[in-house]
Amino acid sequence: MAGHAWIGLGLLAALGAAGVAVLGRLGLQQMDVVLGTVLRSLVMSAVLIGFAAASGAWRNLTGGAADLSARTWLAMLGAGICGAGSWLAYFAALERANAGPVAALDRLSLPLVFVLGVVLLGEQAGWKGWLGVGFAMGGAWLIVWDQLAP
DSSP: OOSSHHHHHHHHHHHHHHHHHHHHHHHTTSSOHHHHHHHHHHHHHHHHHHHHHHHTHHHHHHTTTTOOOHHHHHHHHHHHHHHHHHHHHHHHHHHHSOHHHHHHHHTTHHHHHHHHHHHHHOOOOOHHHHHHHHHHHHHHHHHHHHHHOO
16 A cells, blocks of 8 residues: 555544534434434535545546446445445444443454455455454444443
Protein backbone atom coordinates (compact mmCIF):
# COMPACT_ATOMS: atom_id res chain seq x y z
CA MET A 1 0.00 0.00 0.00
CA ALA A 2 1.26 3.42 -0.93
CA GLY A 3 2.15 5.44 2.13
CA HIS A 4 0.55 5.18 5.50
CA ALA A 5 -2.36 7.61 5.16
CA TRP A 6 -4.73 4.66 5.32
CA ILE A 7 -3.88 4.22 9.01
CA GLY A 8 -5.13 7.69 9.92
CA LEU A 9 -8.21 7.20 7.76
CA GLY A 10 -8.89 3.85 9.41
CA LEU A 11 -8.64 5.43 12.85
CA LEU A 12 -10.97 8.22 11.73
CA ALA A 13 -13.42 5.55 10.55
CA ALA A 14 -13.23 3.88 13.97
CA LEU A 15 -13.95 7.20 15.66
CA GLY A 16 -16.96 7.71 13.39
CA ALA A 17 -18.19 4.18 14.12
CA ALA A 18 -17.92 4.88 17.84
CA GLY A 19 -20.01 8.01 17.33
CA VAL A 20 -22.65 5.97 15.49
CA ALA A 21 -22.90 3.55 18.43
CA VAL A 22 -23.09 6.15 21.18
CA LEU A 23 -25.24 8.74 19.38
CA GLY A 24 -27.41 6.04 17.81
CA ARG A 25 -28.10 4.53 21.23
CA LEU A 26 -29.09 7.98 22.53
CA GLY A 27 -31.31 8.70 19.54
CA LEU A 28 -33.07 5.36 19.67
CA GLN A 29 -34.35 6.07 23.18
CA GLN A 30 -37.24 8.01 21.63
CA MET A 31 -37.38 6.69 18.08
CA ASP A 32 -38.30 3.58 16.13
CA VAL A 33 -35.34 1.56 14.80
CA VAL A 34 -36.41 1.73 11.16
CA LEU A 35 -37.10 5.47 11.28
CA GLY A 36 -33.78 6.05 13.06
CA THR A 37 -31.96 4.10 10.37
CA VAL A 38 -33.76 6.02 7.62
CA LEU A 39 -32.89 9.38 9.21
CA ARG A 40 -29.26 8.34 9.61
CA SER A 41 -29.21 7.25 5.96
CA LEU A 42 -30.69 10.55 4.77
CA VAL A 43 -28.13 12.57 6.72
CA MET A 44 -25.33 10.36 5.41
CA SER A 45 -26.61 10.70 1.84
CA ALA A 46 -26.75 14.49 2.08
CA VAL A 47 -23.23 14.69 3.50
CA LEU A 48 -21.85 12.27 0.90
CA ILE A 49 -23.56 14.04 -2.00
CA GLY A 50 -22.01 17.27 -0.74
CA PHE A 51 -18.55 15.67 -0.69
CA ALA A 52 -19.10 14.19 -4.16
CA ALA A 53 -20.20 17.56 -5.53
CA ALA A 54 -17.28 19.40 -3.91
CA SER A 55 -14.71 16.89 -5.17
CA GLY A 56 -16.09 16.71 -8.71
CA ALA A 57 -16.94 13.02 -8.43
CA TRP A 58 -20.66 13.69 -8.87
CA ARG A 59 -19.97 15.56 -12.13
CA ASN A 60 -18.03 12.53 -13.41
CA LEU A 61 -20.99 10.23 -12.75
CA THR A 62 -23.70 12.49 -14.16
CA GLY A 63 -21.57 13.53 -17.14
CA GLY A 64 -21.01 9.94 -18.24
CA ALA A 65 -17.25 10.13 -17.68
CA ALA A 66 -17.35 7.39 -15.05
CA ASP A 67 -18.16 4.62 -17.60
CA LEU A 68 -18.89 2.04 -14.90
CA SER A 69 -19.25 -1.64 -15.78
CA ALA A 70 -22.26 -3.77 -14.89
CA ARG A 71 -20.04 -5.67 -12.44
CA THR A 72 -19.18 -2.41 -10.65
CA TRP A 73 -22.86 -1.41 -10.44
CA LEU A 74 -23.83 -4.86 -9.13
CA ALA A 75 -21.05 -4.80 -6.54
CA MET A 76 -22.13 -1.37 -5.29
CA LEU A 77 -25.79 -2.44 -5.28
CA GLY A 78 -24.87 -5.48 -3.19
CA ALA A 79 -22.75 -3.35 -0.86
CA GLY A 80 -25.67 -0.97 -0.40
CA ILE A 81 -28.07 -3.80 0.41
CA CYS A 82 -25.58 -5.31 2.86
CA GLY A 83 -25.02 -1.91 4.46
CA ALA A 84 -28.73 -1.21 4.87
CA GLY A 85 -29.33 -4.63 6.43
CA SER A 86 -26.35 -4.16 8.71
CA TRP A 87 -27.54 -0.73 9.87
CA LEU A 88 -31.04 -2.01 10.58
CA ALA A 89 -29.70 -4.94 12.61
CA TYR A 90 -27.18 -2.68 14.38
CA PHE A 91 -29.78 -0.11 15.41
CA ALA A 92 -32.21 -2.87 16.45
CA ALA A 93 -29.48 -4.35 18.66
CA LEU A 94 -28.62 -0.89 20.08
CA GLU A 95 -32.27 -0.46 21.03
CA ARG A 96 -32.09 -3.64 23.10
CA ALA A 97 -28.59 -3.63 24.60
CA ASN A 98 -25.68 -1.45 25.70
CA ALA A 99 -23.55 0.13 23.00
CA GLY A 100 -20.27 -1.62 23.96
CA PRO A 101 -21.37 -5.24 23.47
CA VAL A 102 -23.36 -4.40 20.34
CA ALA A 103 -20.35 -2.63 18.84
CA ALA A 104 -18.12 -5.57 19.82
CA LEU A 105 -20.36 -7.99 17.94
CA ASP A 106 -20.54 -5.63 14.98
CA ARG A 107 -16.74 -5.51 14.90
CA LEU A 108 -16.68 -9.23 14.26
CA SER A 109 -16.88 -7.94 10.71
CA LEU A 110 -13.10 -7.49 11.03
CA PRO A 111 -12.27 -11.22 11.19
CA LEU A 112 -15.05 -11.97 8.70
CA VAL A 113 -13.63 -9.50 6.18
CA PHE A 114 -10.12 -10.85 6.78
CA VAL A 115 -11.19 -14.44 6.08
CA LEU A 116 -13.40 -13.50 3.12
CA GLY A 117 -10.58 -11.37 1.70
CA VAL A 118 -8.28 -14.38 1.76
CA VAL A 119 -10.87 -16.86 0.46
CA LEU A 120 -12.78 -14.78 -2.09
CA LEU A 121 -10.39 -12.00 -3.07
CA GLY A 122 -7.11 -13.92 -2.94
CA GLU A 123 -5.53 -11.50 -0.47
CA GLN A 124 -2.36 -12.63 1.26
CA ALA A 125 -2.32 -13.17 5.03
CA GLY A 126 0.50 -14.10 7.35
CA TRP A 127 0.48 -15.62 10.81
CA LYS A 128 0.27 -12.20 12.49
CA GLY A 129 -2.94 -11.45 10.64
CA TRP A 130 -4.46 -14.79 11.63
CA LEU A 131 -3.39 -14.19 15.22
CA GLY A 132 -5.12 -10.81 15.04
CA VAL A 133 -8.29 -12.55 13.86
CA GLY A 134 -8.15 -14.74 16.96
CA PHE A 135 -7.58 -11.76 19.25
CA ALA A 136 -10.43 -9.80 17.64
CA MET A 137 -12.81 -12.71 18.07
CA GLY A 138 -11.63 -13.30 21.64
CA GLY A 139 -11.93 -9.62 22.52
CA ALA A 140 -15.46 -9.41 21.15
CA TRP A 141 -16.42 -12.52 23.10
CA LEU A 142 -15.00 -11.09 26.34
CA ILE A 143 -16.92 -7.82 25.94
CA VAL A 144 -20.17 -9.65 25.24
CA TRP A 145 -19.55 -12.22 27.99
CA ASP A 146 -18.95 -9.44 30.51
CA GLN A 147 -22.42 -8.11 29.69
CA LEU A 148 -24.00 -11.56 30.01
CA ALA A 149 -22.36 -12.43 33.33
CA PRO A 150 -24.69 -12.17 36.36
